[in-house]
Amino acid sequence: MDTMVRALAHQGRIRIFVCKTTELVEVARQRHDTFPTATAALGRLLSAGVLMGSMLKSEQEKISMTIRGDGPLKTLIVDADHQGNVRGLVGNPYVNITNEKTGKLDVGRAVGNGLLNVVKDLNMKTDFTSSVELQTGEIGDDLAYYFLVSEQTPSAVSVGVLVNTDASVLASGALIIQMMPDADEADIRITENVVAHLKPISQMIQEGMTPKEIALALYDDVEILHEQPIRFECSCNKERMRSALSTLEVIDLKDMIYEDHGCELTCHFCNTSYTFTEEELRDILLLKGADHVAHS
Ligand SMILES: [Zn+2]
Structure with missing residues (x-):
């Protein structure tokens, strides 16, 4: 089952969000018939969407993220809510670009240059909306930049999708670590060290770690606040x-x-x-x- 956890460390000065999305990204792949690089790009944004949905304050709020790049994938859109429901689409699902040197799926090139747009429906008269320029198109970097510039929250973001040779999803997930306003120098130094030694999130998921185990392994004093199931769910009818x-x-x-x-x-x-x-x-x-x- 796919799940996500919210946790705190260092007496609440550090926030942690982790999710495993292997099953829901596989559902997305089958619904949209995506090729591997499109699967990875959509899967990364869906995984980030789950975590950003869980950052919302109430059940009435929703978040929508759009990436508009000049690469072959064109537009990616992901909607998420606070209850672990996420849905998404990709403009061109038939993209499979690998990096010649590393042999890895080249999400950055498939996305290209463009904008990341975030709209939060906070159940008020006006939505919160913010756009930032894509940094690398790899999605994790772009989200970290968004958190820093638009939400003034220094964040480490890891999103990853491993695709099987038969094009199905092998492992997928996301991890976000955020510094709260009262974080001090030591919190930042320790977090930099944690991030520097972190394995890719998709690898930890593939090795069988649960989101809870991943969160608990990050710091000495992690307190799990909430754990819940998550799923690909569309609100259409x-x-x-x-x-x-x-x-x-x-x-x-x-x-x-x-x-x-x-x-x-x-x-x-x-x-x-x-x-x-x-x-x-x-x-x-x-x-x-x-x-x-x-x-x-
Ligand atoms: Zn639908």
């Missing part, structure tokens, strides 16, 4: 698709009724298709107040 259809122009709805005799809508986040019959479309049109539908 037929009702939401129906409301989307009801925003269309009458003329477009009529085309769907009289020319196509129905329609099929697909959710970009999870690739689920919803079919609407001619009858259902007529009902939508009626609710829109188009009174002459019945006898057309």
Whole structure:
């Protein structure tokens, strides 16, 4: 089962977030039919999304992250909430670029240069929104830069996805360590040392460590605050698709009724298709107040 933990160290001056996302990234891979480098990029952002969702203060809040790069992957979007639900999509899933020297999946080149945009729906009148320039396109570096610049929180971010030779997901996860405002020199020095000796998160997951074990191994006095299951879960359903259809122009709805005799809508986040019959479309049109539908 995929899980995430929140923890504290050094009397609360250091915050720790760790998740294992192997199963949910595999679900994303199957839904979107991603090639290995696209799997790694989407998996990294989904894993980071889970952790950033858990940083939200309440169950009503949501976070959405968009990476728009000039590389072949185009746009990546991930939505997450506070309860461990995350969903995501990639503009071009058919990307498989490896670094010639290291033989590793080259996420940085697949993403390219561009922007990371973070929108927090804090259940208030206005959303919190912030954009930073991508630093390397490797996603971990870009998020660390975002935390420093937009949230004034020095953070170490490790995100990683290992892909099997059959293209399925072998191991995936994320780790974020953050310095709270009252962190002192010693906290920073010890953390730099911890980070310098840290194995890649995907390797620790592959070796069978749980998020809890990973968090506990970081410092001497780690206190686990919360542990919860996480999953790839999309909030789409037929009702939401129906409301989307009801925003269309009458003329477009009529085309769907009289020319196509129905329609099929697909959710970009999870690739689920919803079919609407001619009858259902007529009902939508009626609710829109188009009174002459019945006898057309
Ligand atoms: Zn969906």
